[in-house]
Amino acid sequence: MISNQILQSTLEGMKAITRVDLCITDTEGSLLAGTFPEAETQEAAAYTFANSPADAQVLGNYQFFKIFDDNQLEYILVACGASEDVYMVGKLAAFQVENLLTAYKERFDRDNFIKNLLLDNLLLIDIYNRAKKLQIEEQARRVCFVIETEAGKEMSALETVRNIYANRGHDFVTAVDGRTIILVREVREGESFEELDHAAREVIEGLRAAEILDVNIAYGTIVKDIKDVSRSYKEAMMAREVGKIFYPDQTIVAYNKLGIGRLIYQLPSSLCKMFISEIFEGKTPEQFDEETLQTINKFFENSLNVSETSRQLYIHRNTLVYRLDKLQKTTGLDLRVFEDAITFKIALMVVKYMSSKEEVFDGRKF
CATH class of the missing domain: 3.30.70.270 (Reverse transcriptase/Diguanylate cyclase domain)
Known part of the structure; x- marks a missing residue:
C-alpha cells in the first residue's frame, strides 16, 4: 500500500503542472490525500461511485475515476472540474497512481523474497x-x-x-x-x-x-x-x-x-570452561593485579618484544623480565616463548567470550 504522504506528493505535483485540483479516497470514501479544502465534501459521492459499475463518472463539477490494482479497486480519484481537459488530467493522474501501485508492489515482492531468502524460508x-x-x-x-x-x-x-x-x-x-x-x-x-x-x-x-x-x-x-x-x-x-x-x-x-x-565463538561452553581451568588452574585473568594485566596487554601489542614493551611501560628491561617470570610461575606459561604466548592469548580470548555469555564458572561469573 502506498503511504498517504506519497499520494499527497503525487497529487500536489500533478496540480503544479496542470492547475487542476485532485483528491483520492479509499473504497469506503475516506479521504487519503487532496489539494483543495473542500475535498472532504466528496467522501459520500466517492463511496457511492465506488459501488457503481462505471469506471469514470461526472457528478456536478467533479469527475470521478476508479484506480485498480490487478483488477481490484484500490482508490477513487476525484478531479475538480467538468471539462474535457479536466477529464484528461484525471485519467493521467489515475494512470500515474496505478503505476505507483505496480512499482510499490514489485518492491514489496522483492523485499519479501530477499527476507525469505536470508532466513532460509525458501526451497x-x-x-x-x-x-x-x-x-x-x-x-x-x-x-x-x-x-x-x-x-x-x-x-x-x-x-x-x-x-x-x-x-x-x-x-x-x-x-x-x-x-x-x-x-x-x-x-x-x-x-x-x-x-x-x-x-x-x-x-x-x-x-x-x-x-x-x-x-x-x-x-x-x-x-x-x-x-x-x-x-x-x-x-x-x-x-x-x-x-x-x-x-x-x-x-x-x-x-x-x-x-x-x-573459532572460539563456535566452541561449546563446556570445552571453554575446561580449557580455562587447565590454563589458569582455578584463577581468572580478573584476579591478576592491574600491573600484571597492563604488562601482558602491552607485551602482546608489541609482538612479544621485551625492549619495546619495557620502553613503552617506562620500566627497566629487568623489571619486565621479573614480571614475566612471576607470571610464568603462576600459570606455567612463558610469554617470551611463542607457543606459550599463543596459548595464553587464546585463553584470554576464551575468558572474554565466556564473560560475554555471562556464564558461571567455579562460583565466579564470566
Missing part, C-alpha cells in the same frame, strides 16, 4: 523460480552487510540506506528486526574487501549525516549464486556478534578478518 527450486519472475539475476557476486543502528531511528536509517543505494538497481535493502538493516550488495568483478570496507564507511557517513550516530556494520564473504546469499548473511550476523565480544572498538567488522575469535 531451492522456489529461489530460482521467484528470482526469475522478479527479474533478479541468479549468478552474480553479492555480499551481505548487517547494519545495526541506535534504537528509535530504524525507519529513518532504513530510508537513508535505501537513498544511498537508490541508483544501484541490483542491490537490496531490507530490515529483519527492530534495529538491524540488511544490505545485499552486488560486488563488481575484481572488487576487493578493502573496497567493501570503503562502502561500509560510506554508509556510516551517510547515516551520521542524517544524525544517526551510533552505527556498526558487519559483512560476510562474497557469494556467486543467489542461493548462497543466506550464507553471507549468517556470516555477517556472526561477524556482528564476534565483533561485539573481541573487537568492541571497531565499527566495521568483516567475517574473513575475525581470526581466532571466530
